[in-house]
Amino acid sequence: TQLLEQSPQFLSIQEGENLTVYCNSSSVFSSLQWYRQEPGEGPVLLVTVVTGGEVKKLKRLTFQFGDARKDSSLHITAAQPGDTGLYLCAGAQNAGNMLTFGGGTRLMVKP
């Protein structure tokens, strides 16, 4: 059982549609990060959220950290083919050295 559960695992949508990816845990995190990974490359950081209830926007992407700091969501508005990739959430716990990753959501946006 993973500490961070992502859903859905796979998502295939048409260009222009909206989507939401969820990252859930029973544990509290001091911060939570979202990464995007393209084939043959390592993950690249999109955003870090640190405060319960925090909302951050990155162009068409909106990230939210749950009030209890146990969950997060990523919402994409008007998805583009360039959004295609693997989205990973990752949580850090207070004063810890380890970053724990969720299983990932593989998104495909068709033109």
Place this chain on the structure above:
Amino acid sequence: NAGVTQTPKFQVLKTGQSMTLQCAQDMNHEYMSWYRQDPGMGLRLIHYSVGAGITDQGEVPNGYNVSRSTTEDFPLRLLSAAPSQTSVYFCASRHRTRWGGGEKLFFGSGTQLSVL
């Protein structure tokens, strides 16, 4: 800047063979780590280091050894490869050793390893 450099990009081993995956970073980062990525499992931490001469185990350390003799290099050794170690391996580094919020992990481009 080169960032985090991993070699080789691809490797095929036979069961029982040994090999070392290389990782080097040129950002003077204190923290370095190795992850393995398997379908549906995300990234799982194998070993990490908070500075030269200091290493510690992550979630899945069995079958792997590491050392950190310099700030720049953090090699991962497979002493006797097994088919269960077939995976994509990523090295990652960051500036600070403890998470305080806002730190960014820089990843290499990965090594795809197949053990037959």
